[in-house]
Structure formats: C-alpha cells, structure tokens
Amino acid sequence: MECEFGALGFTADEARISAALVVEGIATTLSDPQGRWLFDPRHVDSKSEYALTGDSNGALVRVVLDRTFVDIHGTRWIVDFKLSRHEGADREAFLDSERERYRQQLENYARVVRGIDDRPVRMGLYFPLLRGWRQWDAPA
Secondary structure (H helix, E strand, C coil), X not given: CHHHHHXXXXXXXXXXXXXXXXXXXXXXXXXXXXXXXXXXXXXXXXXXXEEEEEEECCEEEEEEEEEEEECCCCCEEEEEECCCCCCCCCHHHHHHXXXXXXXXXXXXXXXXXXXXXXXXXXXXXXXXCCCEEEEEECCC
C-alpha cells in the first residue's frame, strides 16, 4: 500500500501514517455495529466505489459513491465514509457540522441515483475512526 501512496506523491512517513489510518478505519468498521450494518449481506444491489454519470440540476456530472445498497425495507442508501478525527470537545456538534458540510455533495449523488432508481433514498455519513454516524432523507 505504501508504494501506491508513494506514486501519489506521499513521503514514506506520510504513506505509513495514511496506511495505518486506513487499517484502523477498517478494523473499527468491522467492530462497530453501524459499520457492520453498512456491509450486511442481506442488503441487495450493494456496490462500493460505484461510479455514475447523470443529471444533477440540469448538468451532466460524474459521481463516485463510496457505498450504496438497498436495505431490507426497500430503501436505497448512499453512504460516504470520512476518515476525520475530532480531538476536541462536543463530538456530536462536530458530526452535525460535518453533515451540513457534506449535505450538498450527498444530495447531488441522490439526484444522479434517482435517474436510475425510483426507490426512496436515504443518505449517511460514516466516520469509522469516531464510530460516528449521521443519516437523513434525500430531498424529494
């Protein structure tokens, strides 16, 4: 993995730190009930790093969904993973502010997905290093 980071211009130390964060994020995801739910085998039409091109507010856009699936209730989920850390106080306020920060990005994804799927759409942000989760309905 360090070679891949090196090809992207990371120093050896940056590559080691980045690789360690990725491994930590995977381990936390697998040990967290919310993280395991995101990869539940009962979900259908599951895809990771799913690239789509479609219409968003009249413009042709290309998006890459970190994770998407349809849950057992027939709801399409669009989930973005964030390796953010938060060392300060008020973790919940931080997660709420991150939801607002990324809201438009995920809602753009939802507009593209609605071009190929007419199911209800929910969106989520998952922060594996924080075991943090925020979800909301896509606007109609």
